[in-house]
Amino acid sequence: MTSSQKARSSPSRRTVVAAAGVAGLTATLAACGSDDSGGDTGSSGSTGKGGSSDRSAKKGPLASTSDIPEGGGKIFADEQVVVTQPTKGDFKAFSTSCTHRGCAVSSVSDGTINCPCHGSKFSIEDGSVKHAPATQPLPGREIKVSGGSISLA
Numbered sequence: 001m002t003s004s005q006k007a008r009s010s011p012s013r014r015t016v017v018a019a020a021g022v023a024g025l026t027a028t029l030a031a032c033g034s035d036d037s038g039g040d041t042g043s044s045g046s047t048g049k050g051g052s053s054d055r056s057a058k059k060g061p062l063a064s065t066s067d068i069p070e071g072g073g074k075i076f077a078d079e080q081v082v083v084t085q086p087t088k089g090d091f092k093a094f095s096t097s098c099t100h101r102g103c104a105v106s107s108v109s110d111g112t113i114n115c116p117c118h119g120s121k122f123s124i125e126d127g128s129v130k131h132a133p134a135t136q137p138l139p140g141r142e143i144k145v146s147g148g149s150i151s152l153a
């Protein structure tokens with residue numbers, strides 16, 4: 001029985017070294033973790049697209065009444081408002097944001113405000129839906145008409 005005892009010291013030494021390394025790492029992590037744990041709760045899922053809906057805070061003259069065709073309207077994209085004149089001297093204003101999926105309406109023709117995305121049409125008189133797929137009217141916008149000029153209220 002000449003058992004050849006091999007030196008088993010090397011695995012145990014490796015274990016000691018590994019253990020020391022883990023201990024050191026743990027200490028380092030603990031130190032870092034205690035500094036700023038849970039500081040960032042920003043999981044709001046924002047895509048960075050948005051925030052453009054309040055650009056309409058601008059006041060002042062939007063147009064002159066003569067800019068708005070009778071029986072039609074004009075889109076002011078920057079202000080996100082469409083101004084119409086269903087009948088002479090009667091001005092209305094609506095949001096340009098289509099109630100179907102939020103595209104900006106792009107034209108006014110034949111008594112309707114038209115969305116290019118899926119074909120919704122809205123009345124120039126009251127913003128009501130004249131053609132699906134939208135089911136909700138365009139929200140009205142407040143305007144002031146005085147002295148031949150139109151401004152956002």
Ligand code: FES
Pocket residue numbers: 098099100101102103115116117118119120133134
């Ligand atoms: S977003 Fe206007 S019709 Fe769909």
